[in-house]
Amino acid sequence: MVNGYTATSLQEALELRAKYPEVVPYAGGTDLMVEDRPGVTYLFLNKVPELKVITADDEFVRIGAGVTFTEALADELVPQLMKDAVSHIAAPAIRNAGTFGGNLGNGSAKADSVLIEFAADAKLQLVSLKGKRVVSVDQFYLGRKKIDLAADELIAEILLPKTGLDRYYYEKVGGRNALAISRVSFAGVFAEKGGKITNIAAAFGAVADTVLRFKKLEATLLGRTIDEAKSMKKDYLSAYAERMKLTRGRVSAEYRKDVCMNLLNEFLTNQGI
Ligand SMILES: Cc1cc2nc3c(=O)[nH]c(=O)nc-3n(C[C@H](O)[C@H](O)[C@H](O)COP(=O)(O)OP(=O)(O)OC[C@H]3O[C@@H](n4cnc5c(N)ncnc54)[C@H](O)[C@@H]3O)c2cc1C
Known part of the structure; x- marks a missing residue:
């Protein structure tokens, strides 16, 4: 049997959360239901x-x-x-x-x-x-x-x-399609104004303890023209390869790094770099 409180408003949920700090928030339960946590009391949020x-x-x-x-x-x-x-x-x-x-x-x-x-x-x-x-x-x-x-x-x-997310590149390289948790995932966002790069963000998922972004490296392309960025591309990719320290998952760290570098390269190429 699953124990818990069901909140029907945010105020009620917060009051329960304050009164019983040990309760575990429960939304869809898709992660929690596969865990075995005997004796846990849940705070059901779906209402x-x-x-x-x-x-x-x-x-x-x-x-x-x-x-x-x-x-x-x-x-x-x-x-x-x-x-x-x-x-x-x-x-x-x-x-x-x-x-x-x-x-x-x-x-x-x-x-x-x-x-x-x-x-x-x-x-x-x-x-x-x-x-x-x-x-x-x-x-x-x-x-x-x-x-x-x-x-x-x-x-x-x-x-x-609300703005700035129209130009993007997204890939999830999974092992078992529909039920796969990501092995490597990548999202890149890009923006240009007046011929100069105004935003470039490259996020790597499922390859380290947290989602990875290298903001200092990203910043080296800000304010550059596409042609300037193109001439910097080789060094840019090498700098990423040097910085990227990945953990081993179900597949080797080397494989995951190769995939990451290919995805980053593809993202830049798609932006004309
Ligand atoms: C077969 C299977 C396949 C899956 N595939 C994927 C996949 O491809 N990609 C993916 O990203 N995930 C996947 N998942 C994981 C899961 O479905 C997601 O992480 C989902 O978003 C969890 O949402 P939930 O509402 O079910 O969370 P729950 O299980 O209800 O809660 C998950 C955690 O979030 C906390 N929590 C929930 N709501 C709040 C809140 N409002 N405030 C504070 N804490 C909160 C809970 O306390 C718990 O710690 C998969 C899971 C299963 C079982």
Whole structure:
């Protein structure tokens, strides 16, 4: 038997979270149901309406933590890059139940929607009875399965920038298609203005303890023309190869690094570099 409290509003969920810090938030349960945790008490969030909405303001598309992947795929506010990644998650049954908050809640470098949040410089809104705080996703991920979430907090929203995500490159190289957790995943975002590169972000998933981005390397191409970037490409790729220290997964670290480098190369080539 599964023990727990069911909250029917965000206020009630936060009150329960504050009163019983040991309860484990439970959204779709697709990760939690495969864990064996006898005696655990859950806080069921699937009836909290405030967590299940997608809205937009001037700056951000705001995806509620309790929104499922299937719901996001059907919503026109959600950027295509996020839809591409989410459509690669497992099989329909998992996408119907699995949520954005749950994908973040494990602190996993394999989480497909989180990869896009890293590439997009997304922010997260965390809430407790004490108030709200906004953190960037790379600050939220503290290392292997560690996240910056206090015992009385919940993830409330994912804030994706509304603009700048149209030019992208996304690939997930998995082992067993529909039910595969990523072996290597890659998301690149690119923007140019007046012939100069204004944004370049390359995020690598499932290859280390956390999602990897090398912001200092990215920055070396900012403000350059495509031709200048092209002339720097060889050195740029070598610098990445040197910096990239990958862990072994079900396949070797060397194989994963080769795949990462090929994906990065392909991303640059697609942008004319
Ligand atoms: C067969 C199978 C295949 C899968 N394939 C993929 C895949 O291809 N790609 C992928 O990324 N994932 C995959 N997963 C993992 C899983 O489906 C996702 O991580 C999903 O997003 C989890 O969401 P959930 O709502 O089910 O989370 P839950 O299982 O309910 O919770 C997961 C974690 O998040 C915490 N949590 C949930 N909501 C909140 C909140 N609002 N605030 C704070 N903490 C919260 C929970 O306490 C728990 O620690 C797969 C899982 C299975 C079983």
